[in-house]
Amino acid sequence: MKSILRYTLISILLVSCTDRKAMEKTVECKIPKTPENEIPSCFWAKKIQPDKHYDYWAYVGYNLNYFYDKPIIKEAGDTLYRKYTLQKPPNLGFFHGCHPNFCSQFIIAVKNKKVRYIDTELKLRDFLGTIDNIEEALLYAASFNYYNTGNHYRVVNGNYQFNANKYSTYGRVALPSEKITITKDGFIKTERLIKAR
Known part of the structure; x- marks a missing residue:
């Protein structure tokens, strides 16, 4: 024992x-x-899986010279909300670059018919969640x-x-x-x- x-x-x-x-x-x-022809953050954005459910969301590239030609890098949900991607975000987005020109990226998220702009690095981190x-x-x-x-x-x-x-x-x-x-x-x-x- x-x-x-x-x-x-x-x-x-x-x-x-x-x-x-x-x-x-x-x-x-x-x-x-x-x-080679792609911006790294845009390439990575194609794999985003947000934690929260949205009626629609889109990761959008913004270029000052081509405002109405903003590429949607990734989108999910009801594409009837795509019209909101034509609006300029309040804070001009995150990941600024393209000097001497200006370009950035932002996310538009629609939930319960309310549009939310993810246009700062802090909001991006919150959007990513887990x-x-x-x-x-x-x-x-x-x-x-x-x-x-x-x-x-x-x-x-x-x-x-x-x-x-x-x-x-x-x-x-x-x-x-x-x-x-x-x-x-x-x-x-x-x-x-x-x-x-």
Whole structure:
């Protein structure tokens, strides 16, 4: 009896002392390559799966020179609401670029016949909700000005990890590379990568 009790206690101690990292479920994958003629955030937007139900929503590209020629990158729901994509968003959207011209992206969401513009990075993060795939994780990171620098990512216990550079809003100067973790529930964790000399 004592030997069984002793064996049970030793087993419990061994299991409780096991390295937690060894118990993590990790999968390594390749980041889908963005076609040369496409803006990365527009490519990633095609995989958005919002948490909330909308009667209609559309991810739209906006270019100052081509206001009435806005491409709908992805849409879902009742296309009778598509007419709202012709209106200019109040805050001109997120992911500004195309200097010296101006372009951006925004989302139009219709729920219970009420139109809502997702036109800031904060609203984009709220719209994404739970992070369902690597493309949503990359969009989420881009909303904080982080852009992936490698070809691979890891999924660790449902969270997405990849290396990225943070760019300043103006001038697009890359700051040192960081390891980014986007959690399934929509949080970002960063860890500065330091090169050994």
